[in-house]
Amino acid sequence: MVFAIFKLLIPVTGFRGLMTRWIMAMGENWVSCNAALFGLVNSTRWEVRGLEGLKIDDWYLIIANHQTWTDIIALQTALNRRIPFLKFFIKQELIWFPFLGMAWWGLDMPFMKRYSKSYLVKNPHKKGKDLEATRKACEKFRNTPTSVINFIEGTRFTSEKKVKRASPFENLLSPRAGGLALALDSMGSMFNAILDITIVYPNGAPGFWAMCCGKFDYIIIEIRERPVEQWMVKGDYVNDRDFRREFHQWLTQIWQEKDERIAAIRQAVR
Numbered sequence: 001m002v003f004a005i006f007k008l009l010i011p012v013t014g015f016r017g018l019m020t021r022w023i024m025a026m027g028e029n030w031v032s033c034n035a036a037l038f039g040l041v042n043s044t045r046w047e048v049r050g051l052e053g054l055k056i057d058d059w060y061l062i063i064a065n066h067q068t069w070t071d072i073i074a075l076q077t078a079l080n081r082r083i084p085f086l087k088f089f090i091k092q093e094l095i096w097f098p099f100l101g102m103a104w105w106g107l108d109m110p111f112m113k114r115y116s117k118s119y120l121v122k123n124p125h126k127k128g129k130d131l132e133a134t135r136k137a138c139e140k141f142r143n144t145p146t147s148v149i150n151f152i153e154g155t156r157f158t159s160e161k162k163v164k165r166a167s168p169f170e171n172l173l174s175p176r177a178g179g180l181a182l183a184l185d186s187m188g189s190m191f192n193a194i195l196d197i198t199i200v201y202p203n204g205a206p207g208f209w210a211m212c213c214g215k216f217d218y219i220i221i222e223i224r225e226r227p228v229e230q231w232m233v234k235g236d237y238v239n240d241r242d243f244r245r246e247f248h249q250w251l252t253q254i255w256q257e258k259d260e261r262i263a264a265i266r267q268a269v270r
Helices: 002-009 013-041 070-079 092-096 100-106 117-122 129-141 159-164 177-187 208-212 230-234 241-268
Strands: 045-049 060-064 086-088 147-150 193-200 218-226
Touching: 002 013, 002 100, 013 070, 013 100, 013 208, 060 070, 060 177, 070 086, 070 193, 070 208, 070 218, 092 100, 129 177, 147 177, 177 230, 177 241, 193 241, 218 241, 230 241
Parallel strands: 045 218, 060 147, 060 193, 086 147
Antiparallel strands: 193 218
8 A cells, every 4th residue: 555655646657667576576475475374274285287388477368267255365376486476457437445455556456447237328428438548558568568358257157046047067167258458459459368266175165264264275277378379460340240249159168168177177186
């Protein structure tokens, strides 16, 4: 918070860059402290596959399945100081959230502005302005290695949600492509690769409180690097129906492979 306030009050580019680097270093230390604290109460068996070749000075777009709040802590722990500090797209309105909004801003989290369909019907002149604002917000990452994560199911997986959303997958909810398309449209030319991450808890996904109570016992994380292809970056997801269909087909194929891989991992550890 202190460094974020200095960063806010002294709008000099070089100084703000220095503050951002210090704040992110503090974030990495915070992740290390979290990992040490949870390690004191959990005897977790970690199997992390695919770390080879990852670089701290590259740009990554991360997609992952989502089952529990523990996913975030697990990914931060597994990837800390192996790739740039993880960042999330955050709604513009949350910058006003007490304390956290300032911390997110200090960490250079990308804030995005989204207009609803009903708002655009009443204000058609605003069409495309949200994407333009998000692109502008992401320009600061052009010279700073960045990792942006997107849980594209949109919520944590449960059997009830799977039924309610009529998911065709056994272990996943259907992916929602809009946020991922926005990230690629805003920052696609910057990313070196897409990290497709599969998270499996062989003994069941522990909640945050269960992890605090020492019940985080076993996790498998598989990381697969995928290329950022030109067609993903150049397309218009909002206005081009053919591109939108192609994008959905590509993402559905990835999710089908992930679903099969989760089933195979669970079968192998029984």
